[in-house]
Amino acid sequence: MNDDLIIRMQDVTKVYKSGSVELEALSGLNLSIAAGEMISIIGASGSGKSTLMNLMGCLDVPSRGLYEFGGREVAKLNPEELADLRNRSIGFVFQAFHLLPHATARENVEMPLLFAGMPAKKRRERALAMLGKVGLGARAEHLPTQLSGGEMQRVAIARALANGPRVILADEPTGNLDSRSGKGILALFHQLHREGVTIILITHDLQLARTCSRIVELRDGRLVHDGADLPPAPTEVDEDEGGFGERAAG
Amino acid sequence: MGSTRQGFALMWKFLGRGRSRPASILLAVAWGTLSMMLLMGFGEGLRRQMAMGQQGLGNDPVILWSGATTKQWEGLKAGREVRFTKDDVAALRRGVPAIDDLAGEYSRWAVDLRWGTTSVSAHLTGVMPCYEHVRTHIPRPGGRFINDIDQAQGRRVLFLGPELATKLFGSAKPVGQTVFVRGVPFTVIGVMINKQQNGMYGGPDIAKANIPVSTFENMFGEGQFDNILYTVKAPATTKDVEPQVREVFARRQHFDPTDESALHFWDTVKNREMGDKIARGMEVFMGVVGGMTLLVAGVGLANMMFVMVQRRTREIGMQMAIGAHRRAVTSQIVGEALVLAAMGGYLGIGLSWLLVEGLMRVPVKSEALQFLGKPTLSIPMGVITAMALVGIGCLAGALPARRAVKLNPVEALRHE
Secondary structure: OHHHEEEEEEEEEEEEEEOOEEEEEEEEEEEEEEOOOEEEEEEOOOOOHHHHHHHHOOOOOOOEEEEEEOOEEHHHOOHHHHHHHHHHHEEEEOOOOOOOOOOOHHHHHHHHHHHOOOOHHHHHHHHHHHHHHOOOHHHOOOOHHHOOHHHHHHHHHHHHHOOOOOEEEEEOOOOOOOHHHHHHHHHHHHHHHHOOOEEEEEOOOHHHHHOOOEEEEEEOOEEEEEEOOOOOOOOOOOOOOHHHHHHHHO | OHHHHHHHHHHHHHOOOOOOHHHHHHHHHHHHHHHHHHHHHHHHHHHHHHHHHHHHHOOOOEEEEEOEOOOOEOOEOOOOEOOOOHHHHHHHHHHOOOEEEEEEEEEEEEEEEEEOOEEEEEEEEEEOOOHHHHOOOOEOOOOOOOOHHHHHHOOOEEEEOHHHHHHHHOOOOOOOOEEEEOOEEEEEEEEEOOOOOOOOOOOOHHHEEEEEHHHHHHHHOOOOOOEEEEEEOOHHHHHHHHHHHHHHHHHHHOOOOOOOOOEEEEEHHHHHHHHHHHHHHHHHHHHHHHHHHHHHHHHHHHHHHHHHHHHOHHHHHHHHHOOOOHHHHHHHHHHHHHHHHHHHHHHHHHHHHHHHHHHHHOOOOOHHHHHHOOOOOOHHHHHHHHHHHHHHHHHHHHHHHHHHHHOOHHHHHHOO
């Protein structure tokens, strides 16, 4: 099992500095995630969920402590190596989709393939295959503005899958969707999980979290629960102001 | 290498797709290039026109008119007229070795010229062969100017200004025709090429009829010259030669050499030097205005590039999150700036060319337009302008792009 660890965090601390004020967004976190897991990370606004996601996604490096992704210590990689790591091993799904508005669904999915250096013809085939996988084969040449919210998120998932990543990191993937589209996206994640992709869902939606086999809860930058069930005590998840307060805290 | 290529490929793919910014950047560059090209083009046209007009009068002649004395001198009263005779010209030749070409000129207004049934009243001058180069009386192909043999033998030959030739002959060929000057038959030996003339005396050369000095004397009798014309071997020294000329006349005709009114000099070298200075000043002025135009265009371009990159910060963040190298991102933006500036530059050059060609085809008989001359587009100027704008555009794109890629992708993604 230990050989199969894809994410290993030991005593990870992340400190943000704003002028003279220091804010410890994560303190002394220990977390290991094995390949093939489907895990949800929950917590209230400002609990450190987003910070954790940024670290796990190699978008940022810890201030202290050890973080290994697939056995490589992330802090020792330069920006280009980090970019390559993100490109090949991690697929991001954002709450706000972040699709290029003037590019078609196919072109959006091709983008990580382009950065991986894949030739044009293969890119096209691969992108169409990925779009087929998320059920959008027929809409490959549509622009994001011509797609529904659920469809846009499917395009984003297809883009995340393009390079065959080991991990999919999804940050509130259903946050901007109606409940029906949200269910569809969740079903898609479960399907991918069955196919062996490691899925990490960052959410404050307990319904969503409950469908995962492992649930991790953060509170004030510390890990307070790690288990197969929801934490026994009522959590302070704030459904209403969700993402916004969290962002302000970084 | 790979990342730069990826950046260019992405840029090329999405160039101009659903974005209004690139169009405005393109137009800004085109406008800057166009203004610069037109400004420089008209400046160059004007300068050439001025140089040509200056040459219309001749190659640095000094023209001398006689006046009247205003000072008493050697027991003689003031107010005596100074006269120019053949002997004076000969004395000038002997006394002032710095003089190169030298000629007395006769002039007579309203002389009747007749060809067939057409009759024209014209200004007739008696001139020397040296006028061909000194006063740029250049013949059209198929004709010639008055030569030394014409002068020596007093031949009845006639050299016409182009305007006069048209009046007299219409579309017929003048050379070889017989024209009666005051009833005396003359053979037309040449017609002057059309020329622009800024400075003139006795009317423009294109409207004059010229015959040899000796022929003029045969017809009208040997009198006094209306004016004398000379050139100096070193044109820059006309100012130093002037007192020597005064001295020769003062001695021969007994007047005070310091009497300014006795002789009037028109030193065209001074005019030319002044013209050169004005032309140079104008060039500097145009350069400064052009530079300012370019600067304004550059600042506008830089601003637009800056705003464009700002607006794409989230897009940049997304690209970096999914694995774009920094260089792939910066090369997209710099590449776009390059392409837009190059295209805008071409557009500007093309538009200015069209505009100038169009303007040349509009038949406007306006003196002002004629004086402006033919705007001369300089391709190197356009290339330099476009290159400068490309440089500014690159810099303007590269600076904010560098800043954006240094942002953490997370921060870039959150950018509003």
